[in-house]
Amino acid sequence: MSIVVLEHVTKEYRLGEHMVRALDDVSLSIESGVFLAIAGPSGSGKSTILNIIGCIDTPSSGKVHVAGHDVSGQNPDQLASLRARTIGFIFQTFNLLPVLTAAENVEYPLLQMEELDREDRKERVQEMLELVQLSKYAKHRPNQLSGGQRQRVAIARALVTKPDIVLADEPTANLDHKTGEGILALMREINRKLRTTFIFSTHDKKVIDAADRLIGVEDGTVRLLGVRKEGQWAITNVARKAPAAQAQGKP
Amino acid sequence: MSRLRERLQDWFDEWKKTARLDYWLALRSVTRQGRRSAIGLVAIAAGVVSMLLAAGFFEWNYNGQREATIRSRIGHIEVVRKGYMDAGAADPFGYLIPEHSPARKLIETFPQVDTLAPRLSFNGLISLGESTISFLGEGVDPDREKKLSGALTILQGQNLSSSDAKEVILGQGLAQTLGAKVGQNVVLLTNTKSRGIGAVEVRVAGIFSTVTKAYDDYALRLPLRTAQQLLKTDGVHMWLVLLHETSQTDSTLEKMREKVGDDSLQFVPWYDTAAADLYNKTVELFSRQVFVVKVMIAIIIILSITNTMTTAVRERTAEIGTCMALGDTRRTVMRRFLAEGVVMGLAGCIVGVIAGLILARVITAIGIPMPPPPGMAQGYIAGILVTPRLVFDAVVLSVVTAFIAGLYPAWKASRLEIVDALRHAR
Ligand SMILES: Nc1ncnc2c1ncn2[C@@H]1O[C@H](COP(=O)(O)OP(=O)(O)OP(=O)(O)O)[C@@H](O)[C@H]1O
Ligand SMILES: [Mg+2]
Numbered sequence: 301m302s303i304v305v306l307e308h309v310t311k312e313y314r315l316g317e318h319m320v321r322a323l324d325d326v327s328l329s330i331e332s333g334v335f336l337a338i339a340g341p342s343g344s345g346k347s348t349i350l351n352i353i354g355c356i357d358t359p360s361s362g363k364v365h366v367a368g369h370d371v372s373g374q375n376p377d378q379l380a381s382l383r384a385r386t387i388g389f390i391f392q393t394f395n396l397l398p399v400l401t402a403a404e405n406v407e408y409p410l411l412q413m414e415e416l417d418r419e420d421r422k423e424r425v426q427e428m429l430e431l432v433q434l435s436k437y438a439k440h441r442p443n444q445l446s447g448g449q450r451q452r453v454a455i456a457r458a459l460v461t462k463p464d465i466v467l468a469d470e471p472t473a474n475l476d477h478k479t480g481e482g483i484l485a486l487m488r489e490i491n492r493k494l495r496t497t498f499i500f501s502t503h504d505k506k507v508i509d510a511a512d513r514l515i516g517v518e519d520g521t522v523r524l525l526g527v528r529k530e531g532q533w534a535i536t537n538v539a540r541k542a543p544a545a546q547a548q549g550k551p
Numbered sequence: 552m553s554r555l556r557e558r559l560q561d562w563f564d565e566w567k568k569t570a571r572l573d574y575w576l577a578l579r580s581v582t583r584q585g586r587r588s589a590i591g592l593v594a595i596a597a598g599v600v601s602m603l604l605a606a607g608f609f610e611w612n613y614n615g616q617r618e619a620t621i622r623s624r625i626g627h628i629e630v631v632r633k634g635y636m637d638a639g640a641a642d643p644f645g646y647l648i649p650e651h652s653p654a655r656k657l658i659e660t661f662p663q664v665d666t667l668a669p670r671l672s673f674n675g676l677i678s679l680g681e682s683t684i685s686f687l688g689e690g691v692d693p694d695r696e697k698k699l700s701g702a703l704t705i706l707q708g709q710n711l712s713s714s715d716a717k718e719v720i721l722g723q724g725l726a727q728t729l730g731a732k733v734g735q736n737v738v739l740l741t742n743t744k745s746r747g748i749g750a751v752e753v754r755v756a757g758i759f760s761t762v763t764k765a766y767d768d769y770a771l772r773l774p775l776r777t778a779q780q781l782l783k784t785d786g787v788h789m790w791l792v793l794l795h796e797t798s799q800t801d802s803t804l805e806k807m808r809e810k811v812g813d814d815s816l817q818f819v820p821w822y823d824t825a826a827a828d829l830y831n832k833t834v835e836l837f838s839r840q841v842f843v844v845k846v847m848i849a850i851i852i853i854l855s856i857t858n859t860m861t862t863a864v865r866e867r868t869a870e871i872g873t874c875m876a877l878g879d880t881r882r883t884v885m886r887r888f889l890a891e892g893v894v895m896g897l898a899g900c901i902v903g904v905i906a907g908l909i910l911a912r913v914i915t916a917i918g919i920p921m922p923p924p925p926g927m928a929q930g931y932i933a934g935i936l937v938t939p940r941l942v943f944d945a946v947v948l949s950v951v952t953a954f955i956a957g958l959y960p961a962w963k964a965s966r967l968e969i970v971d972a973l974r975h976a977r
Contacts, residue, residue, distance in 0.1 A: 356973070389876050389877065
């Protein structure tokens with residue numbers, strides 16, 4: 301079952317006089333429960349893909365389905381509610397709210413869920429902090445935590461709403477190697493345990509090795525798809541596009 | 552129109568649901584972002600302090616002038632014959648009321664009433680040696696006037712001694728023009744009730760001044776009995792009623808009219824008398840000045856909150872993007888920022904009120920020496936009177952302006968593009 305489907309998605313930015321094509325006719329289908337890495341060089345369009353899947357950016361053309369919803373015609377409030385309930389975000393820069401404690405940061409996405417009362421929220425926060433092994437730091441504020449701890453708080457925050465998909469844009473890029481591996485292992489464990497779909501971008505080979513699905517992008521197009529079975533990658537190269545279409549991209 | 556009502560109702564319902572959370576978060580932001588909030592808070596507090604001090608100074612002045620006018624001359628309520636206010640000056644004998652009557656007895660039993668003093672007003676000429684000038688005279692009951700003349704200052708000599716003594720006290724200006732000294736005898740001439748001329752020789756017992764210089768230039772007072780003999784009447788023109796508290800005036804007036812039920816009598820509150828004119832005009836003038844001060848304070852608050860919040864929105868762009876990515880709607884973002892503005896306005900106001908009250912006390916204890924105001928005889932030491940009403944005004948002013956000042960920055964925050972906002976984190 302596909303949890304995310306992109307059909308002929310194109311994204312263009314206006315940069316002064318000319319248009320920059322960040323994504324060029326991208327079509328993808330992502331299965332539920334995968335641990336998927338989007339890899340590619342800088343500027344290839346990884347973040348743009350994640351933003352569109354995360355419904356915080358809209359494509360210039362093409363169709364997007366997320367968790368069974370056709371996202372295309374939805375207004376900002378509908379998208380906000382979709383994000384609140386089905387998507388969790390992990391950022392490269394952690395993006396915790398500095399005035400709130402670790403526990404309050406984790407609780408934040410639950411505050412808008414009217415069906416949860418105080419007790420329910422506290423219980424879930426507790427559970428999530430345990431999952432990321434930060435129960436002891438519940439009362440600490442972000443500036444009293446290390447980078448790795450902050451990212452673990454961010455993971456707890458992304459998971460607390462029990463989302464279908466967690467999106468992580470270069471989650472380990474601001475962490476040293478060892479801490480990054482720890483974070484990755486934690487995400488992998490959660491992926492296995494809760495069956496939450498993880499989609500993350502990276503250009504780090506070691507991070508790619510932790511994934512079980514791979515999408516390679518280059519110049520705004522998908523160039524290869526990988527599936528790992530029993531430790532072995534099965535790579536499919538996606539054909540270069542017709543010369544006419546390519547002429548519009550980079551030389 | 553009804554669509555607008557519906558929308559307002561929707562907003563209000565939403566507000567009821569979300570206010571606690573919004574304000575709790577706003578309080579967090581304001582208290583935990585120490586330095587940034589502090590700058591805004593100090594500006595608001597300073598504005599509130601200046602408003603309280605300026606308005607409190609005016610308040611002290613009109614409060615002082617009001618009490619002085621009431622207690623030195625006019626009392627809280629004048630009881631006169633109907634029509635006296637309009638025509639009494641032309642026909643003084645047409646509007647006499649008895650000195651004693653059941654109505655007076657009834658009024659004196661009111662618990663709010665401190666004293667009732669009968670007065671007889673008249674004018675005439677006063678002579679000393681070669682000079683003769685006109686005067687405005689009042690026959691008073693010296694015993695009863697003691698309380699009512701609290702702000703009448705005897706500059707030389709003594710006050711009137713008894714109800715039938717053959718003596719007079721002169722206003723400072725009148726005494727000067729006449730060249731009269733304490734102990735000298737003067738002659739008073741006036742028309743009598745029977746259209747003849749009455750005359751009496753009285754001794755100058757003392758010289759007085761009140762807060763109103765124009766009054767002191769013409770006024771004299773003599774004992775009621777002596778005045779009645781001069782005018783050949785046994786009536787009076789008014790009973791001046793002094794209450795315990797000025798604030799009781801309106802309620803007591805109401806009850807008196809109802810209970811006394813005498814249609815030939817008119818009950819005039821102090822603020823409707825000619826003598827209160829100057830006070831009323833002063834209040835109006837000062838109120839306008841206070842209004843200007845309030846406008847200036849509102850501008851200070853708007854500028855400082857707009858500035859603080861615009862900075863906050865800019866510095867917290869990534870945070871706003873994060874919250875929206877996590878599912879906050881634009882409206883939520885807007886509400887949260889508006890709440891921050893209001894919390895800041897309120898916090899600054901609380902600090903300002905506390906500082907203002909302390910400063911007001913200190914300044915009042917030290918005293919502000921004031922020159923004699925126009926139309927008044929003496930300078931005085933002023934203070935600052937911060938009334939509950941002023942504090943209320945300050946709170947409303949700062950909260951409302953804080954809300955208004957927050958509108959634009961909050962709206963801008965809510966319109967940020969999430970992706971662009973998130974990029975600010977780098
Ligand atoms: N707001 C924008 N305005 C103009 N161009 C943009 C904007 N956002 C992205 N781009 C362009 O779109 C292309 C893809 O950007 P994107 O951020 O998706 O790349 P990326 O693969 O995430 O790169 P990196 O590894 O450096 O994060 C780049 O050429 C970038 O310059
Ligand atoms: Mg990127």
